[in-house]
Each structure stands twice: as structure tokens, then as C-alpha cells.
Amino acid sequence: MLIRQPADIPSSEITSESNYLNRRQFMGAAVSLGVGLVVPGAAQAGLQPDDEITPESIVTSYNNFYEFGTGKDDPARYAHNLTTDPWTVKVSGEAAKTGEFAFEDIIKGLTPEERVYRFRCVEAWSMVVPWNGIELRKILDQFEPNGNAKYVEFKTLVRPSEMRGQKGFFSNIDWPYVEGLRMDEAYHPLALMVTGIYGKELPNQNGAPWRLMVPWKYGFKSIKSIVSIRFTRRRPRSTWEQLAPHEYGFYANVNPAVSHPRWSQATERRLPSTLFAPNRRPTLPFNGYAEDVASLYEGMDLAKYY
Ligand SMILES: Nc1nc2c(c(=O)[nH]1)N[C@H]1C(S)=C(S)[C@@H](COP(=O)(O)O)O[C@H]1N2
Ligand SMILES: [Mo]
Numbered sequence: 001m002l003i004r005q006p007a008d009i010p011s012s013e014i015t016s017e018s019n020y021l022n023r024r025q026f027m028g029a030a031v032s033l034g035v036g037l038v039v040p041g042a043a044q045a046g047l048q049p050d051d052e053i054t055p056e057s058i059v060t061s062y063n064n065f066y067e068f069g070t071g072k073d074d075p076a077r078y079a080h081n082l083t084t085d086p087w088t089v090k091v092s093g094e095a096a097k098t099g100e101f102a103f104e105d106i107i108k109g110l111t112p113e114e115r116v117y118r119f120r121c122v123e124a125w126s127m128v129v130p131w132n133g134i135e136l137r138k139i140l141d142q143f144e145p146n147g148n149a150k151y152v153e154f155k156t157l158v159r160p161s162e163m164r165g166q167k168g169f170f171s172n173i174d175w176p177y178v179e180g181l182r183m184d185e186a187y188h189p190l191a192l193m194v195t196g197i198y199g200k201e202l203p204n205q206n207g208a209p210w211r212l213m214v215p216w217k218y219g220f221k222s223i224k225s226i227v228s229i230r231f232t233r234r235r236p237r238s239t240w241e242q243l244a245p246h247e248y249g250f251y252a253n254v255n256p257a258v259s260h261p262r263w264s265q266a267t268e269r270r271l272p273s274t275l276f277a278p279n280r281r282p283t284l285p286f287n288g289y290a291e292d293v294a295s296l297y298e299g300m301d302l303a304k305y306y
Contacts, residue, residue, distance in 0.1 A: 046190075046215075046289060047116060047128070050281075054127040056198045058271050063205045064121065065224055066173060067156065067163040074165070075205035081162045082225070084208045093153075093231035096144035103209050106142065110134045112195050117215035119222075120254050120287045126268045131213050132196030137187040140229070145183070149231035153180040154212060157227045172243055179212065179223035180236035180250070182296075190215055190292055216286040216293045218252040249306040253297065254287035258306050 207224025240248035
């Protein structure tokens, strides 16, 4: 179901829909292949001893997805209206293979693995989620980015007919939602393109059919429902950076030492968090993944590049 076949994709990489699983079968196949809720060694190594997997009911009902409204319960209430099949992704910029691709064709042959990551929102709440996804570098490699590609930019779908938040009641945002990574960040093995959670298909409110997951950065970097991937020489300006550059930087690495101008980032509320059991804990540099990712930022002033 390739929408447009760029001339330079070998025919061996093109599979017709008939000999290919549909999306539901695809996720089911991943589960039956053993991608269940077992934490693989490498991902487990990144967990803290007191990390517990957050209940699925919280992860699928307490969301940020402003395309559906600004309330935490708006995405779960309204995102079921979103049509995610068919889903087309435009790939452009500094790469050999550009064009419009069906989502299925991009992920074809790439088996999702389970990664249990902590997930820390800039609003100072956090969760521990079993994500199912494909290393971002494996996705990007297929398009053969060239030496000019210093950054990769992602965009979310614009479809006001199905995304009520795009109809202007939250008019500050200039849709589409945009995010980006430096190429070396995007090629870090922890960066994941997520296609499922808890061994199931990704719910719409969590960014179906696929969304980014960059566990050492604040949650707003992990853009949902992606329809555009662009390789570029120049640093993209991401949505929250455009809205409030003093509050939200491009890097957005989790950093307890750099406060948000309106609140401290030194601690976080691990969900479930209530008034009487806030479940507050110290925030870790790079969300606890410093050993893996700190070298990406060697020599950079992290207070300046927040
Ligand atoms: N397109 C889009 N992506 C988005 C957002 C959004 O509003 N729109 N919110 C971000 C923020 S602030 C967070 S914390 C996470 C929330 O992901 P979750 O709802 O799956 O927990 O999605 C991020 N990705
Ligand atoms: Mo967030």
C-alpha cells in the first residue's frame, strides 16, 4: 500500500498489502512473538529499584494531547474520533529516499520491542510505561539521510474535523504541533518510535498510530500521531519553544537543577499521586538515563541549552 513509490526504492522493499499484516494483526503478532510485559534486560537496567509500572488505566486516561483539548481527560474522551487507518507519512529534506509512504510500509519487517521507560512531563508528574516500539534510528535509516541532515523534524496531523482542539479554542498553538531532535539524539538507541503500549495497539489518546518516545527529555518532545518527517540542516523551532521560549527550550533534557520559571523541577509526582499520597520523588538528571546519554551534551551549558 505504498502511496507513491520513489524511484530509488528497490522493489524488494515494496510489499503489497496482500502479503502483509494489517495493523491490528501486526501488533498481535508482536505480542505472540513474545513481546509481552516481560522487561528485557537492557531496558530493565535503566529502571530504578522503586520504579513500578504505572497502571494502564492511568496512562490511557491522564494525557496531554492538545489537539483534543487542554484537559487531562479530553484526549481519552475525544480521540476515538480520529481515523488512523489509512495513515500517510511524508518524508522530505536531506535524504535519498523521500516521498509519501503508507505507515504500514515504513514499519514493515521491523518488529516492535518492549521498552519500559520512565516518562517525565515538564509539569512535574511522571509515569513508568511499557512502550512497544522500534528504535527511531532503524526507522530513519530507511530513508538514507545524507551528511547535510543535522536535525530531524516531526509534525503531527492537522485535521480539525476530527481534532476539536485545532478548531481554535486553544488558538495559541499554530498547528501542526512540531518537534525535532538533533540527528545524534535521534540515532541514540534509547530513542523509540512507539506503536503500542502494554503489549497492545497504541490508543489514539497516546498518539496512534505512532509517536516518539525520548525518555531522557520532557514529555513534550515525544510528539504524537506523526505525519511528517523532515531531515534538515537547520534546527527546527518546536511548538512549545515557539509559544514560550523562556520556559521551554529545544533540548528539554530532564534536569532537576534547572527550574521552570514558574516551578521547580527538583522533584516529581509519580502517578498515581494523590493529596494524601503524593508519591513525590527526586527528579534525576536526564530522567535517570545520564549514563547512556550525557555524552551527547558534553561541553554544553545545560542551563543555557535547556
Ligand atoms: N501532537 C502532540 N504531541 C504531544 C502533545 C500534544 O499536545 N500534541 N503533548 C506532549 C506532552 S506535554 C506530553 S507530557 C506527552 C503526553 O503523552 P501521554 O499522553 O501518552 O502520556 O505527549 C506529548 N506529545
Ligand atoms: Mo508534558
